Amino acid sequence: MLLQNTTGKNSSQLENIAVPALDNKLVATIAFAALFGSFLLYFVAFAHSEVLHNAGHDTRHAITVPCH
Amino acid sequence: MLVRVLLAALLAGVLAGAFATAAQSVRVIPLILEAEKYEGDGANSGHHHESDSAEKAGHSHDSVAVVEEVEIEAWAPDDGFERLLYTFVSNVIAGVAFALILTAAILVARQQMSLQSGLVWGAVGFVVFVLAPNLGLTPELPGMPAANLQDRQIWWLATVLCTAGGIALMAFSKKIPLMIIGAVLIAVPHIYGAPMPEVHETAVPAMLAVEFAVATIVTSGLFWLVLGGVLGNFLQRATIAEANEEVAI
Numbered sequence: 001m002l003l004q005n006t007t008g009k010n011s012s013q014l015e016n017i018a019v020p021a022l023d024n025k026l027v028a029t030i031a032f033a034a035l036f037g038s039f040l041l042y043f044v045a046f047a048h049s050e051v052l053h054n055a056g057h058d059t060r061h062a063i064t065v066p067c068h
Numbered sequence: 069m070l071v072r073v074l075l076a077a078l079l080a081g082v083l084a085g086a087f088a089t090a091a092q093s094v095r096v097i098p099l100i101l102e103a104e105k106y107e108g109d110g111a112n113s114g115h116h117h118e119s120d121s122a123e124k125a126g127h128s129h130d131s132v133a134v135v136e137e138v139e140i141e142a143w144a145p146d147d148g149f150e151r152l153l154y155t156f157v158s159n160v161i162a163g164v165a166f167a168l169i170l171t172a173a174i175l176v177a178r179q180q181m182s183l184q185s186g187l188v189w190g191a192v193g194f195v196v197f198v199l200a201p202n203l204g205l206t207p208e209l210p211g212m213p214a215a216n217l218q219d220r221q222i223w224w225l226a227t228v229l230c231t232a233g234g235i236a237l238m239a240f241s242k243k244i245p246l247m248i249i250g251a252v253l254i255a256v257p258h259i260y261g262a263p264m265p266e267v268h269e270t271a272v273p274a275m276l277a278v279e280f281a282v283a284t285i286v287t288s289g290l291f292w293l294v295l296g297g298v299l300g301n302f303l304q305r306a307t308i309a310e311a312n313e314e315v316a317i
Contacts, residue, residue: 055144
């Protein structure tokens with residue numbers, strides 16, 4: 001039976017495989033992306049440090065996170 | 069780790085952040101500067117903010133009326149180019165942060181990516197991070213009254229998590245009861261209600277607040293579409309490259 005991906009092409013052709021295999025590498029990538037992304041968001045949009053607040057002030061207002 | 073995937077997110081975030089700075093410069097940033105003129109007693113206090121009783125604890129907008137006290141005030145970028153530069157850097161960091169979070173969600177959902185599917189993910193990001201929280205906490209200008217900062221931050225985060233979880237249940241679960249739970253999850257923060265200020269009086273003109281609300285929503289929508297589309301395309305290239313490398317090894 002021919003496996004089909006959503007583009008309708010034969011998924012056994014490697015160049016059409018666009019979903020990474022579920023393995024430790026993928027789990028590590030997901031964990032890193034989620035944690036580092038959350039850390040950056042906290043740092044730029046939520047940290048109560050006055051200096052960080054002042055530096056990111058206009059961004060906080062523009063992306064509509066609580067600021068004042 | 070899939071380094072190419074992370075680099076794709078990084079690059080998409082940087083580009084979206086740069087785009088956001090340009091887009092915000094049209095309406096959003098001029099409106100913030102305009103609103104600051106109404107802070108405090110109406111004197112143009114530049115980047116400094118008057119504190120109010122609700123946010124004295126820990127938070128930091130103490131405008132310094134006495135010149136001698138300027139020395140102890142925390143650093144802030146000078147108005148003009150320096151301030152815009154820091155906004156640019158902050159937008160890029162925020163762009164990378166959202167790109168990484170969106171990438172994690174895309175990888176968890178194990179979706180095949182393209183520019184088109186990226187646009188859909190970007191639209192969902194807009195709903196989760198902008199529309200849902202703004203239903204309770206409307207976009208704030210400097211000088212507008214608001215409830216305790218930490219309470220609002222907690223409500224914002226809870227709303228984002230509930231909305232994301234609710235949409236995931238509705239989109240990926242095949243079972244009707246789970247989809248209903250998803251819908252309820254989306255509604256819960258709004259039924260509970262966002263923290264509201266005790267008084268709503270402000271020197272900021274209502275027209276300014278309305279213009280700002282529209283400008284931020286439109287600008288954020290464009291930002292999320294650019295981020296989603298670019299990220300979708302970059303992730304498609306990155307995952308194909310990763311797969312080819314696997315085979316080469």
